[in-house]
Structure formats: C-alpha cells, structure tokens
Amino acid sequence: MSEHAEHAGDETNYVKIWATLLCLLIVSILGPFLGIKIVTLIAAFGIAIVKAYLVAKYFMHLNVEPRYAVYLLTTMLVLVLLFFAGTAPDVMKHEGTNWVKPVVHVETHAPAQH
Amino acid sequence: MAESIPADATHGHDVHHHAEQSFWSKYVFSTDHKMIAMQYMFTGMAMALIGGFMAYAFRMQLAFPGIEVPGYGTVTATDYNALVTNHGTIMIFWVAMPVLIAAFGNFLIPLMIGCDDMVFPKINRLSYQIFLLSAIVLISSFFVPGGGFGGGWTAYPPLSAKGEYNLTSLGSSLWLVAVALEFVAFLLGGINFVTTAMNARAPGMKMFDIPIVVWLIVVASILFMASVGPLIAGAVMLFMDQNIGTAFFDPDKGGDPVLWQHLFWFFGHPEVYVVLLPAMGITAEIMCVFARKKMFAYKTFIYTTFGTGVLSFTVWAHHQFVAGIDPRMANIFTVTTLLISIPIAEMCFIYIATLYGGSIRLTTPMLWALAFVAEFLIGGVTGIFLGASGADIYFHDTYFVLAHFHYTFFPIAIIGTFAGFTYWFPKMFGKMMNETLGKIHFWGTIIPFNGIFIPLFVLGGAGQHRRIYNYQHFPDLAGVEMQDLRVFATVSLIIMLAFQLVFFYNCFISWRKKEKDAGKNPWKANTLEWTAESPPPHGNWPELPTVYRGPYEYSVPGREEDYYPQNVPG
Amino acid sequence: MRPIANTRMAAGIPTGRLAVWWVVASEIVIFGGLLASYIMHRIAHPEWGDQAANTNVWLGGFNTFVLLTSSLTAVLSHKAATAGNGPKAARLLYATCLGAVIFVCVKAFEWTTEISHGYTITSSTFWSFYYTAAGLHALHVIAGAIIMLLVAETAKKNLELHRVELIGIYWHFVDIVWIFLFPLLYIAK
Ligand SMILES: [Cu+2]
Numbered sequence: 001m002s003e004h005a006e007h008a009g010d011e012t013n014y015v016k017i018w019a020t021l022l023c024l025l026i027v028s029i030l031g032p033f034l035g036i037k038i039v040t041l042i043a044a045f046g047i048a049i050v051k052a053y054l055v056a057k058y059f060m061h062l063n064v065e066p067r068y069a070v071y072l073l074t075t076m077l078v079l080v081l082l083f084f085a086g087t088a089p090d091v092m093k094h095e096g097t098n099w100v101k102p103v104v105h106v107e108t109h110a111p112a113q114h
Numbered sequence: 115m116a117e118s119i120p121a122d123a124t125h126g127h128d129v130h131h132h133a134e135q136s137f138w139s140k141y142v143f144s145t146d147h148k149m150i151a152m153q154y155m156f157t158g159m160a161m162a163l164i165g166g167f168m169a170y171a172f173r174m175q176l177a178f179p180g181i182e183v184p185g186y187g188t189v190t191a192t193d194y195n196a197l198v199t200n201h202g203t204i205m206i207f208w209v210a211m212p213v214l215i216a217a218f219g220n221f222l223i224p225l226m227i228g229c230d231d232m233v234f235p236k237i238n239r240l241s242y243q244i245f246l247l248s249a250i251v252l253i254s255s256f257f258v259p260g261g262g263f264g265g266g267w268t269a270y271p272p273l274s275a276k277g278e279y280n281l282t283s284l285g286s287s288l289w290l291v292a293v294a295l296e297f298v299a300f301l302l303g304g305i306n307f308v309t310t311a312m313n314a315r316a317p318g319m320k321m322f323d324i325p326i327v328v329w330l331i332v333v334a335s336i337l338f339m340a341s342v343g344p345l346i347a348g349a350v351m352l353f354m355d356q357n358i359g360t361a362f363f364d365p366d367k368g369g370d371p372v373l374w375q376h377l378f379w380f381f382g383h384p385e386v387y388v389v390l391l392p393a394m395g396i397t398a399e400i401m402c403v404f405a406r407k408k409m410f411a412y413k414t415f416i417y418t419t420f421g422t423g424v425l426s427f428t429v430w431a432h433h434q435f436v437a438g439i440d441p442r443m444a445n446i447f448t449v450t451t452l453l454i455s456i457p458i459a460e461m462c463f464i465y466i467a468t469l470y471g472g473s474i475r476l477t478t479p480m481l482w483a484l485a486f487v488a489e490f491l492i493g494g495v496t497g498i499f500l501g502a503s504g505a506d507i508y509f510h511d512t513y514f515v516l517a518h519f520h521y522t523f524f525p526i527a528i529i530g531t532f533a534g535f536t537y538w539f540p541k542m543f544g545k546m547m548n549e550t551l552g553k554i555h556f557w558g559t560i561i562p563f564n565g566i567f568i569p570l571f572v573l574g575g576a577g578q579h580r581r582i583y584n585y586q587h588f589p590d591l592a593g594v595e596m597q598d599l600r601v602f603a604t605v606s607l608i609i610m611l612a613f614q615l616v617f618f619y620n621c622f623i624s625w626r627k628k629e630k631d632a633g634k635n636p637w638k639a640n641t642l643e644w645t646a647e648s649p650p651p652h653g654n655w656p657e658l659p660t661v662y663r664g665p666y667e668y669s670v671p672g673r674e675e676d677y678y679p680q681n682v683p684g
Numbered sequence: 685m686r687p688i689a690n691t692r693m694a695a696g697i698p699t700g701r702l703a704v705w706w707v708v709a710s711e712i713v714i715f716g717g718l719l720a721s722y723i724m725h726r727i728a729h730p731e732w733g734d735q736a737a738n739t740n741v742w743l744g745g746f747n748t749f750v751l752l753t754s755s756l757t758a759v760l761s762h763k764a765a766t767a768g769n770g771p772k773a774a775r776l777l778y779a780t781c782l783g784a785v786i787f788v789c790v791k792a793f794e795w796t797t798e799i800s801h802g803y804t805i806t807s808s809t810f811w812s813f814y815y816t817a818a819g820l821h822a823l824h825v826i827a828g829a830i831i832m833l834l835v836a837e838t839a840k841k842n843l844e845l846h847r848v849e850l851i852g853i854y855w856h857f858v859d860i861v862w863i864f865l866f867p868l869l870y871i872a873k
Contacts, residue, residue: 014763018756022749029745032871044867051752052860059759059856066696069705076709079340079427080716084724086431086447087376089440091721092728096438101365224689231687233699305706313699314689339706343713347721351816360805360812362721368729368809373721380717658688 017058024051145235146652150242151221152542155535158213161249162528165204166611172197177597177604179584191583195264196256196285198581202267203289206385207296208249210527214392215338216245216300218534219307219331221542225643225650226325228316228659228681232306241302248295255288263289266581268378271363271371275355287356294349297342304335316642316681319661322413323680325641326665327395333419334391337426341384348377375437379430386522387426391419393530394461397483400537401465402666403639404480405472406676409666415464422457429454435503436510444503451501458494462487473669477637478552482533485560486525493521496571511581514574517567524563532559532617540632543625544648551620558613565606569599638677641665645681704850708857711824715861718820719868722813726872733873735810738803743794744870747787748862754783755859758852765849770842777836777848780855784829791822814869821865824858 024047031043057063062070094101144150167185174181175189182188189197220238224231232238256262263286265274274290277283311332315324351362352374361367363374402409409415431439431447465487474480496518499505509515532555539547578591585591585600635644642661646654659681667678690699697705726732761776795815805815828851835851838844 014756014759018752021752025745025748025752028867028871029741032741032873040871040873044871048863048867051863055752055755055856055860055863059755059859060853069697072705072709073712076340076712076716079713080344080720082427083344083376083380083717084720086380086428086443087373087720088724088727089443090372090376090438091370091724093440094728099438101370102368229687229689229692231689233687233690234703235687301710305703305710308706309699309703310689312695313697313702314692315694319694339710340713343710343715344717344720346714347718347820350718350820351721354805354812354816358805360816361809362812362816370725377717377721 014058017054021051021054143239145231145239147220147224147232147235147238148542148650150238151217151219153242154212154220154245155217157246157249158209158217158531161204161208161212164253165201165209166614168197168201168204169607170611172201173604173607175583176585177601179586192261192264192281194583195581196262196282199264199266200252200256200262200289203293204252205523205527206267206389207293208252210389210523211296211300212245213531214389214396214527214534215307215331215334216241216303218327218392218396218538219303219335221538222325222643223307223310223328223331224314225541225646225654226328226641226665227311227314227319228642228655228661229310229314230653230655230658233310233314234306237302238306241299241306244295244302245299248292248299251288251295252292255285255292258284258288260285268375268382269352270378271352271355271374272365275352275363277356283356287353290349290353290356294346294353297346297349300338301342304339307335308332308339315661316658317660319680322416323661323664325395326398326409326412326415327392329416330391330395330398330419333423334388337384337391337423338388341381341388341427344377345381348374351377372434372437372439375434376431379433380427382433383430384423384426387422389526390522391422393486393526393533396530396534396537397465397486398468399639399641400479400483400533401468402668403537403637404475404477404483405469406475406668407468407472407666408668409464410467410470411464412664412666415461418457418460418464422454422461425450425454425457429501432501432503432506435506441503448501448503452498455494455498455501462491462494478547478549478556479533479537481553481556482529482536485556486529486533489521489529489560489563490525493518493523493525496521509574511579512574513570513578513580516580517570517574520567520570524567528559528563532556537637538643539621539624540636541643541646541648541650544630544632545624545627546632546636547624548620551616551623555613555616555620558616559610562606562610562613566603566610569603573599635679638675640667640677640679642680645679698846700846700850701853704853708853711857711861715817715820718813718817719864722817722868725809725813726868729810732808732810735803735808736869736873738798738801739814739870740794740797741870743790744866747790748866750783750787750790751859751862754780754787755856757783758855762849762852765839765845768842768845770839770845773845773848774836774840777832777839777851781829781832781836784825784832787825788822791818817865818869821858821861824861828855828858 028043028047031047032040034040056073062073141149144153171183171186171189172194174183174186175194180188220232260277260282263269263274263280263282265280265282265286269286269290273279274286277286280286311324311328351360354360355362355364355369361369363369363371365371398409398415428450429447431443432451435444435447496514500509500515500518536547536552539545573596576591576596578585578596582588582591585596630648632648634646634648636648637644642659643650645659660683661680662683663678663680665680667680669676670678693699695702757776757779761773761780764770764776765773803811805812832851832855835844835847839848
C-alpha cells in the first residue's frame with residue numbers, strides 16, 4: 001500500500017485531468033447564460049461535484065490510498081448532510097403558529113446593477 | 115529522567131540523547147507525552163478548583179439570598195449570571211476535556227500501545243500551549259469592563275450576540291475566543307491521539323489487543339473532530355455578529371437564532387460522549403484488574419462504543435424541544451434519543467457481567483469505578499424523561515434537567531478522573547497513595563454529591579426554573595420547604611468541597627514520600643504501561659515491548675500467577 | 685528528534701499522510717457546517733439571488749482557473765518529489781504559491797469593488813455569508829501558501845521530501861472547497 005506514491009504519478013496524466021477540469025469550468029460559467037434554471041443548477045453543482053471528484057481521485061491520490069481514507073472523508077460528508085437534514089426544516093421555515101419571520105429589505109449606497 | 119536511553123536498534127536512525135535538562139525544558143516546554151499529560155492534568159485540576167469555587171459562590175446566593183459570601187463577597191445579579199455561565203463552561207471545556215481526554219490520553223496511549231512518545235511530540239506541546247492560552251483568555255474575561263459573559267454556557271443568541279442585550283460585550287467575545295482556542299487545541303491533540311493509536315502500535319499488537327481505554331479515547335477524539343466543525347463555523351459567525359455587526363443569528367435582520375442552537379447541539383450532544391467514553395474506558399480497566407477477571411465481551415463493548423458514537427450524531431435536537439422546532443422533527447429526535455440508551459445500558463451490563471464471579475478487591479480506584487457505574491445509571495435513567503419530547507416540555511429548563519445533567523457529568527468528570535488518577539498515580543509518580551485517606555475522600559465526596567443533587571431533582575419536579583438569581587421574588591418558589599432543600603444542597607456542596615482537601619493532602623504526602631514504593635506493577639495488571647519503570651523515563655522503555663496477547667488475561671487456568679502481562683512471550 | 689512512534693505504520697498509511705487525512709476530515713465538517721447553514725438559508729430565500737447577481741462571475745471564474753492550475757503544479761511537485769528531484773519540487777511549489785498570491789490579489793480587488801458599491805458584510809445575510817465563507821477560505825489559502833514556502837525551503841535541499849505530498853493534499857482540499865464556493869456564491873442566482 002505504501003508504495004503507491006512511487007507508481008501513481010507514472011500512470012496518470014495530470015495535465016489531461018487539468019485540461020478536463022478547465023473545460024468543465026468553462027461549461028459551468030457559460031451554462032447559466034442560457035437562462036434555464038435547471039441547466040444553471042446542473043451546470044453549477046453537477047459540475048462542481050464532478051470537478052471535486054476528479055481532484056480528490058487523481059490529485060489527492062485517493063484512487064490508490066487504502067479504502068478507509070475514502071470512507072473517512074465520506075463519513076464526514078454524510079455527517080454534514082445529517083446536520084443539514086436535521087436543521088433545514090427549522091431554518092427554512094418562515095412562519096409558525098405564533099410567529100412570522102420579518103421580511104428584510106437590503107439597503108445599499110449604490111443601486112443594484114441588474 | 116536525565117539518563118540516555120538506547121534506541122530501538124531495528125529502527126536505527128534515531129538515538130535518544132538526553133542531556134541534563136533545565137527546569138524550563140523539562141517541565142514547561144517538554145515534548146514528552148507524560149509531562150504534557152501532567153500539565154493538562156494539573157491545569158485541569160486548577161480549573162476545577164475555580165469552577166468549584168464558582169459553584170460555592172452561587173449556591174450560597176441561592177440558599178441565603180443576599181448574604182455576604184465568605185471569600186467572595188456579595189453576589190450581584192450580574193455576578194450570578196457570569197458565575198453560572200462560566201461554571202458550566204469551565205467544568206466541561208477546561209476540566210472534563212483536558213483531564214479525561216488530553217491528560218489520560220497523553221499519558222496512556224503511548225504507554226499502553228508500547229511506543230516511546232506521541233507521533234507528533236511538538237504538535238502535542240503546541241496543543242497544550244494553545245489550551246493554556248485559552249484558559250488564560252477565559253479567566254481574563256472576568257476582569258474586563260462589564261465582567262465575564264453571563265448568557266449561559268450554551269450562549270444562545272440573540273442574548274449572546276449583542277452587547278446591548280448581554281451588557282458584557284468584551285466578556286462575551288473573550289469567552290467565545292477562549293472556547294474557539296480550546297477547540298483548536300483539542301483538534302491538534304485529537305489528531306495526534308488518533309494517528310498515534312492507529313499507526314504506532316507495538317509489534318504484535320493486533321486491533322483487538324488494544325486496551326479498552328485506548329479504544330475509547332480514540333473513538334472520543336474522533337467524535338470530537340467530527341462534531342466540532344459546525345460549532346467552529348458557528349463560533350466564527352457568532353463572533354462576527356458580536357463584533358462586526360453581521361446578523362447571522364439576528365431574526366430582525368434576516369438571521370435565525372435557532373440555527374445557532376443546531377450548530378451548538380450538533381456538537382454539544384456528541385460532546386457528552388466525548389467525555390463519557392474515556393471515563394467508561396478507565397472504569398473498564400479498573401474493573402478487570404480489581405475483579406481479576408477477563409473483560410466480559412471485549413469485542414461487543416468496542417462495537418457498542420461504535421454504535422453509541424454513530425447514534426450520538428442523531429439525537430442533538432432533544433435539547434431544543436421547546437425552541438419552536440418542527441414537531442415532526444421532535445418525534446424523530448425522541449426516538450433516536452431513547453434508542454441511544456440501549457448501547458449505554460448494554461455497556462453497564464457488560465461491567466456487571468465482568469464483576470460477576472470475580473475476586474473483587476475494594477481498593478480506592480475500584481470504589482470510584484463502582485461508584486461511576488452506580489451514579490451514572492441515575493443520570494442515564496433520568497435522561498429518559500427528558501428525551502421524550504412530551505415530558506420535556508414540562509421539565510425543560512428546570513432543576514430536573516440540571517440534576518440529570520450533573521448525575522451524568524459528575525460521574526464522568528469527577529468520579530472518572532479520581533478513578534483514573536488513583537489507579538495510575540503509582541505509575542505517574544512511582545509511589546502508592548494512602549488507602550485510608552483515599553477511602554475517606556471517596557465517601558466524603560460521594561455522599562455529599564448525592565446530597566446536592568437529589569434535592570435538586572425534587573425542586574425541579576416542583577417547577578423550579580434554573581438560572582434565576584433569587585427565588586424569593588417568585589411566590590410559588592419562595593416556600594420554606596423549597597428553601598430548606600436549597601440550603602441542604604448548598605451545605606452538601608460545602609461538605610463535598612471540604613473533603614477535597616483530603617485528596618490534595620493525600621496527593622501531597624504520597625508525593626513527598628522518600629522511597630518509591632510502587633514498583634513497576636503494584637496492581638498486578640496486564641497492560642503494557644505496568645512493564646515500564648514508575649515513573650517511566652523519557653522514551654518509556656529501554657527497549658520497546660512486543661505484544662503476545664490481549665490485555666485482560668486474568669486468572670488464566672493453569673498459570674501460577676493470576677495475571678499474564680501482554681509482553682510476556684509464551 | 686523524531687520518536688520511534690513516528691516511524692511505525694500499523695494502519696497502512698504513513699503517519700504524516702494519515703494525520704493530513706484527519707486534518708482534511710475535520711476541515712470538511714468546519715466548511716460543511718458553514719456551507720450547510722448558507723445553503724438552507726439560500727434555498728429558503730430565493731430573493732438572495734438578486735444580491736448574488738452583483739458578484740463578479742468572471743473574476744470568480746478566473747480565480748477558479750488559478751486554483752485549479754495551482755493544484756496541477758502542486759501535484760506535479762509531488763511527482764518530482766517522488767522522483768527524488770527536490771529542487772524541481774521546490775520550484776513547482778513556488779509556482780503554486782504564486783497561484784495563491786494571484787488568487788488573494790484578485791479577491792482583494794473584487795472585495796474592494798463590491799465594498800465601494802455598498803455591498804459590505806453587514807448589508808444583508810447573503811453578503812455576510814459571502815464574505816465569511818470566502819474569507820475563511822482565503823485564510824486557508826494564505827496559511828497553505830506560508831506552509832508551502834516552509835516546505836519548499838527544505839525540499840530545495842532534498843530534505844523531508846514527503847512533506848511535499850502532505851501540503852499538496854491540503855492544497856487540493858482548499859481547491860475543492862473553492863470548487864463548491866464558486867457556484868454557491870457566484871453562479872446560483
Ligand atoms: Cu443531548
């Protein structure tokens with residue numbers, strides 16, 4: 001297991017991965033200009049996940065690390081999701097039986113640019 | 115500790131040279147895990163004295179409102195808030211954590227897995243230094259204009275977020291900075307513990323040859339690392355709310371105060387297990403040694419620990435049943451909370467099964483270990499009332515919660531510490547403690563402890579709310595029967611604090627003794643730390659040990675001695 | 685002086701790298717807690733999109749490009765270190781640091797512009813999250829760059845070459861955080 005460092009570099013073409021990442025980046029910037037909401041979301045977050053996957057797998061060498069390193073990191077992600085699932089129902093609620101969250105207006109010195 | 119130790123020849127490249135060390139490099143800037151453990155231990159104990167003194171001051175105010183408290187003076191309402199807040203903060207973050215995890219973890223992990231030090235000694239030293247800094251910041255928060263933070267140890271916004279509300283803008287920021295620094299210290303320490311235990315085991319020591327206390331400290335460190343992140347993020351947000359004027363937790367400007375409660379308790383509940391697990395591990399070690407029996411269901415115990423760890427992440431919102439959270443979520447959190455009592459109960463049964471049929475020796479450490487199980491059981495059982503969201507609506511924020519909490523944390527932080535400290539004292543200093551004084555101290559602590567908190571259960575059931583400065587202002591709570599119970603609790607507290615003098619006296623005379631009467635293995639225990647000198651020198655062993663068997667081979671049939679150390683071949 | 689404990693490897697991953705994985709794991713929950721808080725607010729407040737429209741996608745995209753490229757130099761540096769070429773590894777680490785400097789400068793320019801337009805950290809909760817999340821990330825970038833300079837100093841002399849990989853793993857993690865921050869703060873409108 002420990003020898004992976006000697007081999008990992010030879011097999012993977014890091015520049016190719018980098019080029020793929022840049023292509024994905026361009027798509028994620030240009031995608032939203034179509035103005036279709038679902039395309040924007042996929043372009044933004046789908047691609048972010050793919051990019052993160054590529055970086056983690058090839059640049060961080062998780063592909064050759066003992067599996068438990070991957071399990072460790074995914075466990076942490078699952079915990080974050082768990083936190084989200086337990087917390088979001090409360091934070092995303094705008095009104096209850098006896099209360100309403102105030103609507104907040106933003107003041108800035110300059111007019112918004114859109 | 116000044117002699118030179120030959121290095122493990124097979125590892126070749128490092129030779130330990132220990133020149134005569136100056137006072138500073140030996141006691142203050144040491145990288146030796148045992149010295150860092152002692153630093154954590156005694157800093158923690160000093161903080162415990164401060165926290166105990168705070169309890170004395172505000173309990174006096176509750177029992178005798180308006181009295182001039184001897185040694186403190188009059189407790190004003192502002193003082194009272196700062197005292198209860200910082201009593202909680204200190205006892206959890208500056209006593210339980212440093213003593214149970216950092217001190218015992220540092221002392222035991224390298225010694226029990228048979229290596230010469232932590233894998234990162236300098237990071238270890240840095241961890242303690244940051245911890246010390248955090249303690250200094252916290253104490254200094256008492257002496258700034260406005261005084262110490264008084265918004266409760268949970269620091270709920272908006273009270274904690276704005277100086278206009280809590281009137282201690284500087285004190286609350288310092289409090290927050292101190293807590294954040296403390297987290298950084300324990301993240302550094304935790305990474306060190308986990309990496310050491312995973313990688314640096316002695317040759318021959320398999321996963322299930324590791325003593326339970328090491329397992330449990332490691333699991334606790336992992337729980338800490340995995341749960342503290344959201345609260346660190348939350349602390350950053352709260353700090354900005356306090357000092358920059360953001361509104362993460364201010365509903366008036368689009369924030370959400372309940373978010374803080376989630377961030378806090380997502381850490382806060384696993385934190386209970388972070389400190390509980392080391393105490394349970396210490397108890398397990400002691401019980402096996404003094405019952406002269408193999409640990410019952412060693413592997414099941416470890417798996418149960420994992421189960422507890424996983425479940426502990428799913429229960430946090432049981433602290434928020436009355437915070438206006440979604441009632442459907444309250445149902446889920448009730449179920450998970452009741453579920454988590456199963457693994458803990460299972461662990462208690464494993465203790466009892468370990469004791470069953472053993473030849474029990476009631477030494478001081480063993481008394482503490484038994485008391486831990488008995489008292490923690492009361493804390494656990496009363497927790498069931500609070501975990502059920504229906505009952506919690508009545509009990510919430512009463513002294514019932516407070517008494518329940520102290521029946522869990524006192525056994526963990528105080529009983530667990532005394533158990534471990536009296537058990538490993540011979541290893542730490544090479545001298546035995548006085549048994550008679552130890553037993554006097556034990557009974558003088560345990561009986562008044564119950565005297566403090568049983569009345570508080572009754573008061574809580576009668577509807578007495580916590581964090582109230584003077585109950586005489588509330589006609590329903592000012593009755594003489596209720597006041598008598600408060601006085602009883604306060605007097606018990608003073609007796610308990612007084613008996614701690616016996617402990618310090620015992621430590622002092624044992625430490626001053628001329629001859630080192632402990633020897634290597636006074637309790638005839640199996641684990642590796644008892645094969646080193648007492649106290650172990652820098653580097654622990656001249657030749658690092660090899661392991662041949664599990665840690666709990668007591669009373670093995672066909673063997674002359676009733677113990678079988680891990681490092682004995684055969 | 686390194687303890688013998690440091691040279692053991694019972695868990696199959698060298699000690700330094702194992703520790704870095706634990707660092708990354710604990711960082712995941714720190715950023716995860718912050719971003720989860722942001723996301724649940726963001727979903728509940730579609731009107732924040734109007735605020736997000738005022739961020740500069742092009743500068744954010746350029747910064748993503750900078751970080752991705754610096755990740756490439758970091759991993760190439762690791763490759764050089766594995767081959768035993770310390771000076772080359774150090775040069776590539778300096779290139780990575782240059783990326784960090786460019787990133788921070790662009791960030792500073794962005795923030796100055798936004799603040800001068802009146803979008804400060806107290807303008808609204810969106811902007812509070814914007815500055816806090818990007819600021820926390822920028823602190824990680826700066827810390828990473830400083831550590832990288834220290835590692836490059838020893839790597840230049842062909843010493844402690846395993847450290848090149850360790851700082852690399854941390855750097856890729858910082859990169860991944862930005863990969864998520866970019867769509868969260870700039871693209872979703
Ligand atoms: Cu809880």
